[in-house]
Amino acid sequence: MLSALAHVEAMETLEVVHQTEFRHRRLSGRPLVIIPLTMAGEAGAPLAAMVGTAKRDMTLLVVPQPRNRDQRFTFAAELGQIVMRYIDSYRQDRRGDGERSHYSDAPQILVPNHGGIKALADLGRMCRFRSASGPYAVPDVVPEFGMWLTFLVDTSEQAGTSMLMPVTAMLSEHWATGQSTLEDQNLASLMAWIAPPDGLSVEQALADAENPDICPPAGPATSPEFDNRHLAPAIQRFDAAHTLGDPHDLATAQAELRDLVAEQVKPTWRMMWTAISLLRSVPEAPRTAKRFERDCVSFTSYSDYRDAGGFPQRKRDTAIGAAQRLSRLERALADFEADMAFDDPFVLADRRSAGEAFAGTVEESVPGRMVTTAKNRRVPRPYVTLRTDDPVRLAAGTKLISPSMPAGHKAVIASVHPDGDTTLVTVEVTGGMGRSRTPNPGTVPEPGQRLAYLPDPGWRPTPVFPASDHTPWTHSPGPDEPDTDSAVPEDAAAEEWGHED
């Protein structure tokens, strides 16, 4: 409700409205920005990519004839080298001992939008099964790059991870605009709200953002007008020069194509870096560091797996793998949402306004209440009653955590009673009181104290990473579990990508 209201306010004032206090995503000190462009109509046909770790340090790679298979792999190898050099720079400094040691930092790739992630997913799928020897051999880096891309794309589906992110998602998590989610996925439209170019009103900037002559699309698709007016003729000239074999003409045609593509991608490149520095100005949420550590662990684990020569990820999950994955994603999302509410008063307020959390003042406290456990032990189980204005929609039995109490505080709802315009919620404190029979001082809320509660997403061990994707060659399928889709398809190396010409 609060964030809906923020969007409504933004619409009224034509200005963005903060909907979080913090940035909940870790932002690397040295992110690798990639802007992938693809060719319309073709499946996963790369047209170009601009890539680099600083605004002034970028490389533009262009596929002059995106339908050509060899040119695609040349592109994949070149981009692969840059990305692998970047990733490898994080595979140096290891912390901790033995089994549990992990790299102290992890890579972060930023793309403009979700489409950018899809383009990298396609590229990863295309590259990871290639073979560096035999017929149809490709450079060594291609399959390696493909596997890493696939790994990164997989992690990006998990809430709270930071190794591959669309910048639009990071921006719109913090800033509420007066436009729809769909329009927020257009980097230029989003930036028009957050930081319109000098001298332009938000309205003017928005109009420009949808005008492909002023703001070419951030990819992966290029604008149809650009395709028809400029790109198609330029590719034709390249093809003609290629056929005639005149090196001078070929160089000219290639340079012309590069310039054309550069013009299309540069505005987005600049905007990406503006967006990154804006994001840097938002303070990072406290729990981001802990989540980042999990990223480092998963990065290390995949890195070790690659070092050991592990197989490429399978084409499709097995049924069990898919189920495990789904539950992993769900848990990650619940954790991330709780983390955000715990850290950020704006997010907490949003959940309070939806009745998914509440805050109030303690009216009554029974700190001396004891119960006998199943193991016949007497333990403190204080009752605390709060009065809240919030529209509580949580039922008795809900387990709670509190950002207002010392770490480890746990409670469970005993009862919820509406009382006029307010609600009385009685909770039983169940944890965080120390080991003795009387609760440690300050661990039980006292009358007059203000505090907030939200549902506990539940404790569980950190997920152990090498899961379904990594097991196919050790795992022999049982009788009713046919392994129809082996990790490496037999025809992988020969699989077409593009046209043979």
Add this chain to the structure above:
Amino acid sequence: MKAPVDDRLAALRGSAKRRPYNARSLAALENNPRCTLRALLDASGSDKAAIAEHAGYPSPFGQSAFAFARGNAFEAMVKDNGCAELLRVLRETLKLTLPEVAYLDLNDVGGDGSNETRRDRTAEVLLQAAQGTGDGTLFDHPMLYLEVGGQEAFLEPDLVAFRIDGRFYIVEIKSFPIIDGQADPAQVRSATTQACAYVIALRALLEEAGIGPEAVSDTVVLVAPKDFTNRPTAAFVDARKQVSALTRQLARLERISDLVDLLPEGLTFDLDIDKDDKRPRRPAEELAEALEQVPATYRPDCLNHCEMAYYCRARARAEASLDVLGPAVREQLGGIDTVTMALGLARGQLTPTADQSDMAAALRHAARLRAELTGEVGGAA
């Protein structure tokens, strides 16, 4: 007395040539079924793109020549040699037994490519096949016909296959890829909705000869490139739900006269195109006034589907309508239509109606929480 509905629709379109319905415009019905503006523009056969442009909001759609070329090349390849590739896919991928295959090209009939001739020929051939008197297994580009809200619509499926278990199947050939058995859901959906129009039209044709709807399967065969290759693969797509949804939308169009009756007398979207320089002579303001008379139900998804989207968005913005923000916000603020109303209630400056009282309380509460956080005063009374 008001003119009959057809005359009124013709008047809405004015001097422009009628743009008939096609599978695409029928499929688009599903995207925003409640929109009166769109229903009227389509039913009257008006040129939405030209109208939007003249009103000052050129439509955001263009097609890349690359996509176009690829689509054509793929379809041609699939159908080459009497559909050799297609048959391979139907047999191998879908495990269909298609014993003897006869291929009939209905693209043009003895050099006569007119819609009517093709429609009649299609009807003849398909009816024979259904009654077991003709031969033919694959029918290339048949021409189907459907009456939509009293207007004729000619529909041209890529292909109709017959005698997969004695039924007709609509085959849609698309050039988006199926990668590792999965295709982009949005693209599959729009391909399926188009195919639904064909299913409905083919059933209508057979019904005239007393053949029941079960003769046409509501499972559609989607043929598309496999992974990153040029080779086709195929998948069955269950279109049952979409067929009944589209049937419902079509039935609503039958009642288009109800919508027309609500329009002011003399309303027209005519652009009054100059015969010589092909430019609209009608003043843009006048067109805008005419458009404004017709209710539209804008939502952000229109940006993906409708030529009028920029126009309707601007209108929604001008009205401060919450439609601009999209369904997620709309649902949260159920019953509240505008920014003014939402903020007025949130700030306690408006008195809620009985229906709004719960929502108003929630809004005031949310505004109070926000005010506490941003340190603003006066968030709530």
